Amino acid sequence: METSSISAKDVNFYYGDFQALRNVSLEMERNTVTALIGPSGCGKSTFLRLLNRMNDLIPGARLEGKVTVDGEDIYGKNVQVVELRKKVGMVFQKPNPFPKSIFENVAYGLRVNGVRDRETIRSRVEESLRGAALWEEVKDKLKRSAFELSGGQQQRLCIARALAVQPSILLMDEPASALDPVSTSKVEDLIYELKKNYTIVIVTHNMQQAARVSDRTAFFYLGKLVEYDRTEKIFTHPSEEATQNYVTGRFG
Amino acid sequence: MKRLKKIAEAIAERVLMVSGFITSLVIVLIVLFLFREGAGLFGKPDVEEGYVLAVNRKNPVEKLSPRQIMEIFDGEITDWKQVGGAEEGIVVFRLNDITDYATEEELGPELDSIPQCLSRILSENSGMIAYVPKQYAADGFTGKRLAEGKITPRSFFGGREWYPTAQPSPQFGVVPLIMGTLWVSLGAILIALPFGLAVAIYMAELAGERIRRALKPAVELLAGIPSVVYGFFGLVVVVPLIQRGFGLPVGETGLAGSLILAVMALPTIITVAEDAIRNTPRAMKESSLALGATHWQTIRRVVLPYSVSGITAAAVLGIGRAIGETMAVLMVTGNAAVIPHTLLEPMRTIPATIAAELGEAPSGGAHYEALFLLGCILFVLTLAVSLSVEFISARRPKQTI
Numbered sequence: 001m002e003t004s005s006i007s008a009k010d011v012n013f014y015y016g017d018f019q020a021l022r023n024v025s026l027e028m029e030r031n032t033v034t035a036l037i038g039p040s041g042c043g044k045s046t047f048l049r050l051l052n053r054m055n056d057l058i059p060g061a062r063l064e065g066k067v068t069v070d071g072e073d074i075y076g077k078n079v080q081v082v083e084l085r086k087k088v089g090m091v092f093q094k095p096n097p098f099p100k101s102i103f104e105n106v107a108y109g110l111r112v113n114g115v116r117d118r119e120t121i122r123s124r125v126e127e128s129l130r131g132a133a134l135w136e137e138v139k140d141k142l143k144r145s146a147f148e149l150s151g152g153q154q155q156r157l158c159i160a161r162a163l164a165v166q167p168s169i170l171l172m173d174e175p176a177s178a179l180d181p182v183s184t185s186k187v188e189d190l191i192y193e194l195k196k197n198y199t200i201v202i203v204t205h206n207m208q209q210a211a212r213v214s215d216r217t218a219f220f221y222l223g224k225l226v227e228y229d230r231t232e233k234i235f236t237h238p239s240e241e242a243t244q245n246y247v248t249g250r251f252g
Numbered sequence: 253m254k255r256l257k258k259i260a261e262a263i264a265e266r267v268l269m270v271s272g273f274i275t276s277l278v279i280v281l282i283v284l285f286l287f288r289e290g291a292g293l294f295g296k297p298d299v300e301e302g303y304v305l306a307v308n309r310k311n312p313v314e315k316l317s318p319r320q321i322m323e324i325f326d327g328e329i330t331d332w333k334q335v336g337g338a339e340e341g342i343v344v345f346r347l348n349d350i351t352d353y354a355t356e357e358e359l360g361p362e363l364d365s366i367p368q369c370l371s372r373i374l375s376e377n378s379g380m381i382a383y384v385p386k387q388y389a390a391d392g393f394t395g396k397r398l399a400e401g402k403i404t405p406r407s408f409f410g411g412r413e414w415y416p417t418a419q420p421s422p423q424f425g426v427v428p429l430i431m432g433t434l435w436v437s438l439g440a441i442l443i444a445l446p447f448g449l450a451v452a453i454y455m456a457e458l459a460g461e462r463i464r465r466a467l468k469p470a471v472e473l474l475a476g477i478p479s480v481v482y483g484f485f486g487l488v489v490v491v492p493l494i495q496r497g498f499g500l501p502v503g504e505t506g507l508a509g510s511l512i513l514a515v516m517a518l519p520t521i522i523t524v525a526e527d528a529i530r531n532t533p534r535a536m537k538e539s540s541l542a543l544g545a546t547h548w549q550t551i552r553r554v555v556l557p558y559s560v561s562g563i564t565a566a567a568v569l570g571i572g573r574a575i576g577e578t579m580a581v582l583m584v585t586g587n588a589a590v591i592p593h594t595l596l597e598p599m600r601t602i603p604a605t606i607a608a609e610l611g612e613a614p615s616g617g618a619h620y621e622a623l624f625l626l627g628c629i630l631f632v633l634t635l636a637v638s639l640s641v642e643f644i645s646a647r648r649p650k651q652t653i
Contacts (some may be wrong), residue, residue: 052542054538054541054542057538057541059461082545082546083543083544085541085542085543085544086543086544089543090539091544092535092538092539092542093535094465094535096533096535096536096539098536098539098540098553098554098557098558099554099557099558100557108540108545109543109544109545111553112540112543112544112545112546112549112553113544115473153548158539161539162542163544165543165544225296237444
């Protein structure tokens with residue numbers, strides 16, 4: 001499967017008068033997991049949501065600078081947002097399945113993108129559920145409501161739902177923060193698996209999680225990218241004092 | 253000081269409790285009163301109280317249904333054969349007609365010979381049916397009194413005629429009124445729901461904040477207009493439009509009522525449906541968009557399914573509003589108590605019937621009690637509506653986390 005690289009250059013982002021990101025420049029390579037860490041309100045979620053233009057929905061939001069995926073400016077004039085979002089999938093903080101059956105939840109992205117063929121849909125649903133390590137648990141109850149699943153299963157369902165449209169990038173906004181430890185570890189294992197086929201960007205508040213799953217880590221503070229390096233280095237020998245203080249739990 | 257505060261709090265609690273208790277009690281008492289007043293109808297004689305029907309002694313007919321009685325006295329049934337008797341023309345006799353059959357001398361100076369005269373007249377006219385006060389057909393009466401029927405639940409709930417002031421046998425059949433109520437209400441909801449839903453979706457999903465802020469009070473303003481004003485508007489504007497538009501002899505039709513009710517139900521539907529739609533979790537909409545769905549696909553496939561119970565509740569509440577509405581409907585529907593076949597006929601609803609007739613129904617009479625029973629039916633209908641709203645809201649999908 002084709003994966004993609006992401007690059008942000010001199011990005012400033014505003015919610016009305018409030019500047020949420022200041023001069024952020026960041027390169028993410030193919031098939032890596034990048035963790036975005038930092039205290040609440042530091043801009044890490046804002047940055048994540050830039051990458052599939054989710055912030056477009058917020059009135060008064062404004063971007064300066066350039067964001068590219070595979071070298072293509074995603075804020076360019078001719079970009080179809082709908083197409084971009086197919087390429088850049090997203091998993092949210094809380095599991096939020098649609099009020100539909102398990103099968104229909106996964107099939108949703110295919111249906112809205114005009115896939116009609118039943119066999120294609122069926123096989124893609126199975127593939128995605130397998131990809132999200134959920135198939136074995138739900139294969140006998142695909143017609144049941146998604147709300148019947150546990151929180152952890154719901155979150156993996158949401159991942160499967162994102163996988164079904166075959167994105168090349170997966171954005172994850174604190175995907176395990178609403179889950180218990182067992183579910184969390186399942187989701188983390190999954191992220192590790194998914195890395196082979198996807199470029200993953202994950203926002204997390206959990207330092208251990210960032211250390212466990214990511215190849216590179218970016219530390220945001222007050223809208224600025226303080227430090228961006230290999231995860232090992234960030235957690236063992238950060239160059240900046242602020243990073244050191246944050247990863248060792250002295251603030252945040 | 254502290255002690256005083258404690259006492260004040262205790263008093264406040266008591267006052268709240270007592271007022272709550274009294275309010276609930278009053279509501280229960282009103283309902284009980286409604287049913288008590290209405291329940292007396294069953295078992296009442298089906299002809300006017302204090303009157304009897306009498307025929308010639310040799311007439312084989314023993315009993316007539318209220319409907320047959322009405323048709324006989326309306327001149328629609330003219331031969332005894334039609335009601336199971338011998339082939340003979342029916343002659344209708346009311347007390348006023350007595351001077352056609354007897355002279356003043358025969359009746360006596362104080363009219364005290366009326367009973368004897370009646371007996372004589374009945375025996376002379378073999379096809380006659382007489383509708384007279386009971387006391388004139390008592391001792392020494394030689395005619396045959398027809399058996400008294402009673403108003404039964406079956407004749408009330410299954411009856412297809414509502415002529416509460418018909419003489420000698422008033423007809424209390426509620427089918428046309430229930431049908432009228434349902435037709436007008438369903439018509440109203442069929443008109444109001446698509447428009448209400450469209451406005452709700454527009455306000456919740458599409459309109460900018462400024463438009464929404466202007467639109468919402470405007471919609472709520474609609475709810476504040478007195479219903480008589482709606483009725484007046486309907487009478488002056490809608491009724492002539494319908495009359496001309498459909499080429500009808502009269503414009504006061506069920507459709508006019510439905511249209512007016514639709515406008516009146518709109519604020520309820522819009523407000524409730526909009527709340528339901530806005531309650532769709534933002535994250536759910538975002539995940540739909542994140543999968544490459546367009547805004548419209550998101551509305552149709554995620555937002556509407558998620559808020560379907562709220563939208564149903566909006567529709568049912570709208571129906572409830574329509575069923576109970578009185579004044580506007582009374583003014584524009586034409587009030588013909590006939591079982592309707594299309595919306596373009598005059599119809600009469602239950603609340604309009606109560607409002608129009610209670611003033612002229614003698615207290616305690618059969619008509620009065622029939623109107624109270626109508627009130628009970630209305631109460632049960634609206635209760636069913638509110639209960640179904642409760643039921644639907646309870647089925648609202650729950651997020652597990």
